[in-house]
Amino acid sequence: MTDLQPARTRPPRSHGAVPKPVSPFDDEAAAVANLDPALLAALRRAATAAAADGVEIRVNGGWRSPEYQDWLFTEAISTYGSEAEASRWVATPDTSAHVAGQAVDLGPPAATPWLSEHGAAYGLCQIYRNEPWHYELRPEAVEHGCPPMYADPTEDPRMRR
Template structure:
């Protein structure tokens, strides 16, 4: 049933990283209760708000997690996803003004060439309760909080159902 629907296959299958696809499909088949609706129906209805510009695997994982959060009554949304290099440059310059030095600014914001937001590989989520829910449950879809100092920043960092990597102190530890 999962691959029977051409919509799912055509919209997402070809854009997913090869290493992530089998795990997402296996997780969806093995644990259909992990999502609010059957996966083929859930993905066919479209992506969550804020997933534009994200890598397809991250967009799919977040959409599935957000649907489950909603089914459990948890408010979860993307507050910042893909950023253009120009948007990231503005944030970087603001960080330099705010923190006074590149070394300190890098704890909170990275230049465009280093930001996972610019490459579509990161999301910031909110509100805080939703981020806490995602930190506890996100690994079901491969989503992990990355930095101790940023409760809101998540990336597709593990295979679905496996443990997340240890938190880094901040973004300067890339």
């Protein structure tokens, strides 16, 4: 972006933007309310169990509109310098699990050890090694553990649509 181009405005909360982390029980936040129901139920069960262990889980990102996902991808290109490098961190709207309501970004960082140890019991699995905050529902993980992680989204076959 040159200094002659206006900064792009972040889409509003109704598009799934999460300016500040929210509770997994915040039904007013589109990022939470529009999650896949099975993912949301698993997330809420995990958050309740984590709270009983003294660990707070917050949602930093969840469902996103295609417009918001496009905004994030464009910002990533600007940050990382190329589509190829941006793709290591942000999916396009047509490949993003967030747009489908099937991914959630969790925090704070202090919750990561709890999620690493207990997330599979709720079917919540970290998918990408470079994104310790990104979780998706893998129901089979309850019995079999989480599948091996991809190094980053560029290794995920779902990103090759």
